[in-house]
Structures are given as C-alpha cells and as structure tokens.
Amino acid sequence: MMKDMEKYIWFILACFLTVGCSDENELKPSSADRDWFVIEDSEDHIGHERFLLYEKYGIPVFVNDTIGVEERGVDYYGNPVMYYCTLDINYTVGAPVTDNGLQSRRYSLLESLEDQLAGISFLDNYLIPALPENMYFNSILLLDSLYEMRMNGWAVERKDLNVYQGTLTLAIGQVKSIAKMTPEEQNKHKGLILATLALKQLDEEQLSDFYMVSYDPVKKLSYYQQMVTPSPSAAMPSAKCEVYGFLDYDSRYYAMNEGKDPSQWIYYTLTKANDLEDFVLAYFQYSEKEFKELYADYPLVLEKYEIIKTLMTDFGYM
Template sequence: MKTKLLYIIGLWGCLSLMSCGDDDHLSPSDLDGDWYVLTDSEDPLDHLRYTVYETYGIPIFYNDTIGRQDRGVDNAGVPIIYYEILNPNYSIESSTEYAQYELSDNPEAITVGVEFIRDEIFPRLVSPKLYPRSFLLVKTLTLNAASTTASYRHEESTYRGMMTSCVSQVEEIAGMTDAEIKRMACRVAAEEYTTYLMENASSLLEAFLNVCRAEVTSVNLYALSLTTSSTPPYVANLEEYGFLSYDKETTYNPSRSQVKTVGERADVLDYVTEILTDDDDTFEAKYGSYEYVMKKYELMKTVMERLKTVLE
C-alpha cells in the first residue's frame, strides 16, 4: 500500500513538472484584438473620431462592423475571415432583437453627429464611470423591434446596450434648433445616468421610486395596465399618478380608457432627462398642478446632486 502511494505521489509530481514546462511556452493566440481602440487617419471624419477618442477614451462608430481579421485557412484551404460586429442587443441573458437600426452613409451628417457627441454629450457626463463602451451613430432606431405588432414598436433617439450606446437621428441633427439639440443631448446623457443609477446606485432611487410604489395608492403603479375597472382606475392624465409618459410598447387607447404605465427604469429616465434639461420654470409651468410629479421632480434633483457629488 505504501509503495502504491509513493508511486501515485511520484506520478503526480512528474505531471506537475510537465504542466509547468508547458506553461513556460504559452503565448497569446492573437485571435482577439481590442476592437475598441481607434488609430489616427488622414480621412477627416476618422481623424475627428480619433481626436475624440484621444480625449475621452471612448470610440464613436458609424459602421457596426468595427474590425476584420484574417485567421488563416481551413482544412480546404479557404481563408478564414473574422468580422467583429457591434450588437446593441447583445446580452448575457438574452439574444432577443430589441433594438433595430439603420446606418447612415452620409459623411457630412456623421461628422455633425461626432461633433454632437463631443460637444453636447461628453460635457454632460461628469465622470468616466458614466461612459458607455462605445457610441454608434445611426440614421434611425426602432425599439421593441421583435414585436409582431407594428404599433408596439417605437422610434427613439437613443438606446444603451452592453456593447454600445446607439445615438439616432444623425442625419437630422444639422437641421435641429438649439432647443432641440439640447433636448436630445439631455435624453442621450440621461440614458447613461439612468444605467449607472439602476446598476450601481439603486439605493439613491428608493425615495423617488416609493412615490409610485406605495405613496400615490396602496398599489404599485409601475408597469400596470389601467382600465376603468382596474384598481387604481384609468386616468386621462397619467401625471395624476406621477408619470411623465406611458409605456410605448403597449396599446394606448384613450377612447377605450386603456393604458399601461412605464416601468421603473423608464420613469427614472424621464425624470433624469428633465433634471439635465435644467429648466425649472418651464417644468413647473407644465406640471405644477400635479402634486406627485412635482414631488418626484424634487426628489430626482436630490438624487442627481448626490450622484454627481459621489462621481466627481
């Protein structure tokens, strides 16, 4: 028995030495590059993107194919070409196509889009912790794209994914007024703040979310279908319940008194957008008669102040 034990120990030791020897000769496969690194270019548009990347470390793309790599040949001698594709829908948990987009082929419009992100978006993000992995400029952006009902799909100006944040309407930016540009910039920036709040600082949102979770009524109002017979009942103005919008991915039928409220993330996004817009007078003129809207507005102000203090 003792001899057998010594033999096993000796064999294990030899295997360990062989393993260590193999490790000494390991080297990178070079199959995976860093696709998010930009290099300078003589092309004016790509040079502009590079200058923004140099400053902020975040690439701006206008093509969803962001890399190409030759990987030798297969057994039949056919070249193996790998393409790295930006996928706004990429998720560890799901592969559903939620965001659908159309790319732009207009260099002038894309140049304006890059300048928009440089001049309007990055200055509104007070910390690199808020930055997405990349930005993708697109012509159009449709959310809830997998829906079989066309009326449930809706156009948006921005969408935050794990691989990239889409910024839409790139061909329309040049024709926007200053007020429209500011509004869009606040919405894009709000996507980044909302993502950070929901994922990393959710405790800051408790008082804000509790207004619609429990304060307005004893029923949690988030993502709730309202009709005349529901509890609580349908109201013509969701502002009475503290909401600034309705769930665009479901049916809104005022003639039948039917609507669904937004979920928590969409509600946070709506209010963060308003806080970034920083126009108390206009907001109060529009919503001043709605008690819960005004309360949530003040609560979100506090949230953003506390968050910026932490991030800065």
C-alpha cells in the same frame, strides 16, 4: 580521457541545439491580441475626427459595425484569409435577460459622410461632456436607424430607439435626424438619451420615496392607474394631473378633455414606470429654474422633482 569524452558530448549537444534553432520558422507578430478599440489617426476625414474624439475622451467611436479588417495568411488554395472584427450590439456576457415581447433588435448604418460628421459633433458638443465621470462604455456606434420588433397582442410592431446600451457598445440611433436638428433640439435630444441611460441605473429601493409622493395615507390610496372623474363620490376628483403629482395622464383621454374645465376632466393616471420616465426626462430637458417656475403651483410635482434631482446628482449627472 574522461575529460576529453565530456567535451565531446557537450560539443555534440551544442550542434543539436544549433541545428534545432536554425530549423525554427521565422517569428511573426501575432494579431490575436490586437486591441481593435484603440483608434489610430487616419488621413480619412471621418477617421481623423474619430481619432481626435478618442484622444480627447478615451472613448472609441465607430460609424460602421465592422471595426477592423486584417489579412491573416492564406488558405489551402493560396487565397488570403481575411479576419473581420464586428460589433454585435446584442452581445451579452452570460445568459441574456428574458424579454418575451422582443422579437429582434435591428439597425442600419449611416451612409452620408455629412451625417457621420454631424453625429461625431453631437457626441463632442453635447452628449459625452454630459455623461457622469464614472460611466464607462467600451465604444459608441453611430447609426442611421435603430429599432426593435416587438409583439403587441398578435401583431409585431416596430419601436424606434434613440439609444441602446449593449455590452460592447452604446448604440446611438436616428443620427440622420440629429444631423437636421437645431442646437436647441440637439440639447433636448441629449436629455432624452441621458434619461434613457439614467433610468437603467434606478432600482425599486431607490424609488420608494418617489412613489410615495403620489399616495394618500388617509385614504390609503395610491394615485397610480386610477380613474379621475367629476363624480362627487370619486376617490380622485377631477383636477389637473399635476395636482396629484403627475406631469401627464393617459393620452387616450386627451381628446375627451379638450376645451373642458379641469374640474370636469376624466382620465386615467399613469403607471409608476411612465411617471418615472416623465420626471427623469424633465430633469434633463429643463433647467431647475425652468421646471420650478413651470410647476410652482403643484407641491407634489416639486417634491418628486427634488427626489429625482438628488438621485441624478448622486449618479454624477449635472
């Protein structure tokens, strides 16, 4: 009797489980975990070229800030619910770095298919092969214009950017201009972008030797932001800026010195930041042979170059 009762209980339980399972909604795949940064092949010409680039380098490249669209059911009224995955170039993890001068960062998308293809070609032939192997980007976004609006005193000024490294993407600006460049100009432009990326990797501790080159230990004088004049009592007598280890000087004094002998030049030397930018850019835009031939008569310039070359090669730039 007890065995019959036990069988009966198990039978009832099995019925409940069967009914419960039959009432379940049909399982549907979720789109919540879709990786929008995986580029799939496409019959579209631009889409196919982006796929080939992704296959070759593993870096997703986009020509639109909307990188995916998907229908996700319907709303109360039966209208389709669309999901748009967009790239926010200003997105950051945690609190953003404070920049009191920055008002906004803006951009416009490439409309021309020819410009989009030219941008993809620039990445393939120039930029991506030159990136260090250990440098990683979630994606690259090709743009027409890319600029910041910044406060300068009481005025707001526009500053065009060639590149901006965000958390979600590396934004490449001015691609319409790149499309019109000669191969030599594109190679120089590659150097400009690499220099911008490299400057972000440098910190003050790494640069102490570089800055000390433009320092006179006898006079205990830093050459940065100093006035160079022909005065007999001047701490820094008139001479070409290269004599003091600089590649340039304050541009406001160009016209004043035009046509004059360097022994009569008057100018202000650069800030540390501007001096560093000049040398990092020169590293990427000249071969070592070209640079050393150009500045063979200026030992301080060559000393700074060697320091920058060591830092850049340590970072993986070749």
